[in-house]
Amino acid sequence: MKKLHVHDSHAPDGTLKTKLIRMMKIMTALMWLGLMSAYAGSNAQIRMNIDLTGGNLPELFQKIQKQSNYLIVYNDEVMKLNKEKEINLKLQDKTVDEILRTALRGTNLTHLVSGRQILILTKERLAKMQDTLLTIRGRVFDTHEPPAALPGVSIRVKGTMRGTTTDADGYFTIQAKKDEVLAFSMVSYTGFEHTVVKADRSLNVSLKENVSALNEVVVVGLNEQQKKHIASSLSTLNVKSNIEGKPITTLSQSLQGGVTGINVTQGSGLPGGDAATIKIRGISTLGNSNPLVLVDGIPMDMNHIDPVTVESVTVLKDAAAAASYGSRGANGVIVVTTKRGVAGKMSIIYDGYYGVQQATALPQTVDAPTYMRMYNEASFNNNPTNTLPFTQEQIDNTRNGMDPIANPALAFANTNWLDMLIDDAAPISSNSLSLSGGSNVARFALTGNYTSQKGIIPLSNMRRYNIRANTTISLSEKFQVNLDFLAIRRNTQQPNRPSASGNSGNRILEDMYRVPPTIVPKYPEKGGRLFYGQYLDVVNPLAYAEAGGTRSLEAGQTSINLQPKWEIMKGLNFRGQFSFRLNSDVNRDVRENFNHFDYYTGNLLRTWALQRANTMGRTTYYYVGSTLDYTLSKNNHRIFALAGYSQEETNSGAFEVFSMVSAYAKLNYSYKDRYLLEGTVRTDGSSRFGPGKKFGVFPSVALGWNLHNENFLSESKVINNFKLRASYGKLGNDNIGLYRYQTLINNGSGVETTYGNPDITWESVNMLDIGIDLGLFKNNKVEFTFDFYDKRTNDIILTPELPMVGGFESEVPVNAGVVSNKGWEASINYNEKIGEKFSLSFRPGVTYNKNEVLQLQGRSIVTATTITQVGSAVNSVYGYRSNGLLQQNDFDANGQPRIPVLPNSRPGDIRYVDLNGDNVIGAEDQGWIGNGVPELTYFANLRLAYGGFDLEALFQGVGKSDATLFGMFAQPLDFSADGGVPTTYYADNYWTPQRTDARFPRLSVAPANNKVSSDFWFQNGAYVRVKFLQLGYNFRAALARKLGVEGVRAYLNAQNPFTFTSVKITDPESRGYQWTYGLVKMYTVGLNVKF
Structure with a gap:
């Protein structure tokens, strides 16, 4: 059915009612024409014959429409002066455009073609329209590689009846005004909208295919x-x-x-x-x-x-x-x-955020008067005959705020190092700008990023620059090349007082817990000199922050990745890869010469010498590989086969070169999408092993059964996906030191310092996995996944000690250890949409893993605090078992112990358990006491969305584990080591004769018996943490267009805002010592803008 014209002969001309009715009728007609146009064929080049004598324009339009699928629209007002014009035409093999041009010659009318629609209008009206209408030509592709043109895509101008569809090659032409929105849509593809700008003349668009979860x-x-x-x-x-x-x-x-x-x-x-x-x-x-x-x-x-x-x-x-x-x-x-x-119009996206950081756990220390009192108590407990470090007068004067600089013998400072030096609003920011787009010939994605993060301790910061350029070039329909470039520069800095733990902390943080609050941070300048308060060799943390210098790392990484792909024939592909990566880093320690003088006498106390130390490193990595894969789908069978070869080399300098050569094959088979088979075999040759031991073969097999495709479940309205999986395979591990198969000799002594083992070979991992995937209801509203695994590592490389009488200075590596990991994991994914505006998703997951050593060579591997022994987890905690604290009734009237204790023990010390029953606490009573690694971990991700708003939360936690309290947090005031200022929690919970149910032992300046490793210092390391809370808002498209952009999203994010745990003093996740830089809370505001 075709509509020729729209008219109104009942309302008086020129009235508002008439115009409104006419507009409504025209809109109704155009809407119908827009719907019909989706079914019309391509007629741009159709030619026809016209034979009309004594006719008029409507009759001509009727003839044109009978011979084509064009839809011609006009109204009475436009035709008023030309409706009765006599038409006499006899044309052969002419296009519609040529026919209309001939027929309308000599009138005030013209025509405008938009897709399959032809609008008859006055020349004056067309001139006005041409001042605002833009003719946009373009092409629509999918997002596959290489991209394919999409025919039949519907394109309409939102809010109007103008529209068209792409032709067989994906091309389209449409007219639209600036700021109007083009809507692209096609069945099975995600729609796309584009806001027209004046520069739009050529527009390429890509539509992403909608796939179900199973076809993903x-x-x-x-x-x-x-x-x-x-x-x-x-x-x-x-x-x-x-x-x-x-x-x-x-x-x-x-x-x-x-x-x-x-x-x-x-x-x-x-x-x-x-x-x-x-x-x-x-x-x-x-x-x-x-x-x-x-x-x-x-x-x-x-x-x-x-x-x-x-x-x-x-x-x-x-x-x-x-x-x-x-x-x-x-x-x-x-x-x-x-x-x-x-392929498509170039997309420009800005993504950035700014925030502030705070420590999640920063235990506060006692003030100076409390420290002085506790120090006196610790000194008295150690030796009652000693003179106490502080007099009561000094304590009182310090409490009352007497000036310590003017009265150094009568009062002391009351310094809170944490308040002075910790930044509780350290800034962090990140800014990324991404450009992407291209055509079916070449596509690119370019992203630049700058991230800046300041630490909560002085002089600590990180700046990172990141540029990535990914390019895809289609040299032909069958051959394309990916060429990627990455450049990273990362500058980190911290005070020139690094901790033994390297990147996890800094000793300036330790100094804040070590240097007493009684030390003056900085004296008034005198004689052009700076004076800092002195505490042993540490001086004080403010001195390090201002005059101690910095330790910086400048790390760079560049890589280039070339990946050609050639479709030799249908289903058969050749892929190659050549990769090169260069890592270089420079460590710099910088400090100016600084002399520390006594403020009162002017005597030189110590000198921090000028320091300029540089160390450099450089590592290169090469990879060359190729694969040949073949895919065949025929009837109910689907086969995917792959074979490949690769070789790689890593060179870190100083004769540290490692290389590997590999060959592999893989086969996937599916029958009726019900029964699945995967088989893989790979052989690797590693330079880390000696002759005859370099190569290892690692096979695996997996079976799957898609039960939902069976006849007995195919009609189920509840079960949408039901898969059973099982796999078993063998993997290898050569991640050991270089040249372990060779014997090395000390140049000076001629003694064999490293005794090589030419028979050393691969560690192997055998793993069994059984799993289930379940999807329920439409669109897999509820998804459930469960896996059980049994993972056994054999031939673990150990280094048992050799007897010195044999002339050996080191251990010999042998393949002798066995470690087991058994566990299960489960996750649920629930998605619900209620109405048009509200949606909900909930994704919890839980993992359980049991780690156990099954075999070692010789005796257990023991350090001061860890043990690896058969029957326990790797690196378990080693030490004594405890049974609370010793009390007065554990000793007789003469102070002699009634139970086994360590020598010189007193009430308030830790009570250790005599495990072997020999009435002596000794080394034989030490052993496995716990495990610091949790066996149970879990998380839950929640997202709620309404309209443009969305609220997200991530909860994460672990089950019970043994979190050990170390160092000054466990033993403050220990002057046999590094001393340390008690935390306020410690001050309220240490043992005294009046507080016998205390958490901590009695105070002592030399707590030798309480320093040994024991489970007394355990805390339950379980916790639940809110990893982040985020509230976001997506600005409406109309508002975004008013701002001159395609889309805007803003959000507020709180990272690590809440933690629920029984762990005291330290963060339950990072744990550690007094120098450990724990996790931070972060509060940010972010913005995402698409131009």
């Missing part, structure tokens, strides 16, 4: 697979929930509370040292058990890349999933892909 494509390492064809165990991080629009400084932080089966622990919040430690399914070896991390196929530290550039994160957890990486995948694999450009 997942990066599984060397290739991509649909979820429904995967039989191995892997997890994908929800990038939108855990990364996008979140103020995270390192990518590893996003995995905490995002994926089951992994233990993520952030041990520090120090700028540049706040990366989390990741263990996938437990600690697999006594050596390095960190997972392999690949960013676009290149091994690298993922914490240095800009999180904004991340497209996907996949964690490969079982042997079948990680088998493609052989020896490198023994501890699990994390595969990160970065964003690439898609």
Whole structure:
């Protein structure tokens, strides 16, 4: 049915009612025409014959429409003067445009073609329209690689009846005004809207395909697979929930509370040292058990890349999933892909945030009068005959605020070092600008980022510059090349007083807990000299902050990644990769010469010498590899086969060169999308092993059964997805030191310092995994995943001691250890949409892992505080078991103990348990006492959205573990070591004859018996933490357009705002010593703008 014209002959001309009725009728007609146009064919080049004698324009229009699918629209007002014009035409093989031009010659009318619609209007009206209408030509693609043109895409100007569809090659032409919105839509694709600007003449657009959860494509390492064809165990991080629009400084932080089966622990919040430690399914070896991390196929530290550039994160957890990486995948694999450009209009996106940081746990110390009293008490407890360090007069004068500089013998300072030096609003900011776009010939994604973070301690900061350029070039329909470039520069700085723990803290923080509050921070300047209060060799933390200098690290990384792909024939692809990465770093220690003088006498006390120390490092990495893959789908069978070869080399200088050569093959088979089979075999040759031991073979197999595709479940309205999985495989680990198979000799003595073992070979990991995936209700409203795994590492490399009489100065490496990790993991994903505006998602997950040593060579591995022994977890806690504190009734009237105690024990000391019953507390009573690694971890992610608002929360926690209190937090005032100022919590909870149920022992300046490792210092390390709370708002499109942009999102974020735990003094996650820079709370405001 075709509408020729719209008219109104009942209302008087010129009235408002007439105009309104006419407008309504025209809009109704155009709406109908717009709907009809979706079904019309392409007629731009159709030619026809016209034979009309004595006719008029409406009759001509009727003839045109009968011979084509064009729809001609006009109204009576336009035709008033031309309706009766006599038409005499006899035209052969003419286009519609040529016919109309001939027919309308000599009139005040003209025509305008928009898609399949032709509007008849006056020339005057057209002239006015042409002042505002823009003719936009373009093309629509999908987001596949290489991109394919999309025919039949509907394009309409929102709020009008103007519209068109793309032709067979994806091309379109449409007219629109500035600030009007073009809406692109197509069945099975996500719609796209574009706001017209004056510069729009050519417009390319990409539409992303809507896929179900089962058809979703997942990066599984060397290739991509649909979820429904995967039989191995892997997890994908929800990038939108855990990364996008979140103020995270390192990518590893996003995995905490995002994926089951992994233990993520952030041990520090120090700028540049706040990366989390990741263990996938437990600690697999006594050596390095960190997972392999690949960013676009290149091994690298993922914490240095800009999180904004991340497209996907996949964690490969079982042997079948990680088998493609052989020896490198023994501890699990994390595969990160970065964003690439898609064909379409260039997109410009700004993403940034600004915030402030505070410590999550910063125990306060006592004031000077309390310190003086407790110091006196500790000194008296140690030796009642000693003269007390402070007189009561000095304590009283200090409490009353007497000037300590004017009266140094009568009063002392009352300094709070934490209040003086800790910044409780340390700023942090990040700014990223991304550009992406291209065509079917070339596509690009360019992102630049600058992140700045100031620490809560003086002189600490981090600045990071990050540039990534990903380019895809289609040289032909069958051949394309990815060329990626990455450059990172990272500058970190901290006071020139680093801790023994390296990046996790700084001794200036320790000094705040060590230097007494009685020390004057800084005296008035005198004679052009600066004077700082002195405390032993430490001086004081303010002196280090102002005159102690800095330790800085300038780290750079550049990489280039070339990946060609050639479709040799349908289903057969060749892929190559050449990667080069250069890491360089410079450490600088800088301090000016500074003389410390006594304020009162002017005597020189000590000199901080001028320091200029540089150390440099450089590491190069090369990778060359290629794969050939073939996909065949025929009837009910689907086969994917892959074979590949690679070689790589890492050179860190100083003769530290490591190389590996590998070959691998993989086969995936699916029958009716019901029965799945995965098989992988890989062989690796490693230079870390000697002749005859370099190569290892690592096979794996996985089976899957999609029960929901069986006839007995295919009609179920409840079960949408039901898959059973099982896998078993073997992986290798060569992550040991270099040249362990060779014997090294001391140049000076000629003694063999490192005794090599030419028979040393691969550690091997055998893993069994059984899993279930369940999706319920429409669109998998409820998803449930459960996995049980049994992971056993054999031939772990140990270094038992050799007898000195044999002439050996070191240990010999042997393959002798066995470690087991057994556990399970479960997650639920619930999504609900209520009405048009409200949506809810809830994603909880829980992981349990039991770690146990099954075999060692010889005796247990023991340090002062840890033990690795058969039957216990790796690096368990070693020491004495305790039974509270000794009380007065544990001693007789003469002070002699009635129970076994350590020598010189007194009431208030720790009461140790005589485990072997020999009535003596000794080394034989020490052993395994606990485990500092939690066996249970869990998280829950909640998101609520209403209209443009959304509220997100992430809860994360761990089960019971033994969190040990160390150092000055456990033993303040210990002047046999480094001293230390008691915390206020300690001051209220130490043992006295009047407070016998205390948490801490009696005070002592030499607490030798209480310093040994024991479970007395354990706290229950369980906690629940709100990792972040975020409130966001997406500005309405109309408002965004008024601001001159396509989209705006703003958010408020609180990171680590609340923690629920019984742990005192330290943060329950970072734990540590007095120098440990714990986690920080962070409060930020963020903005995302799309131009």
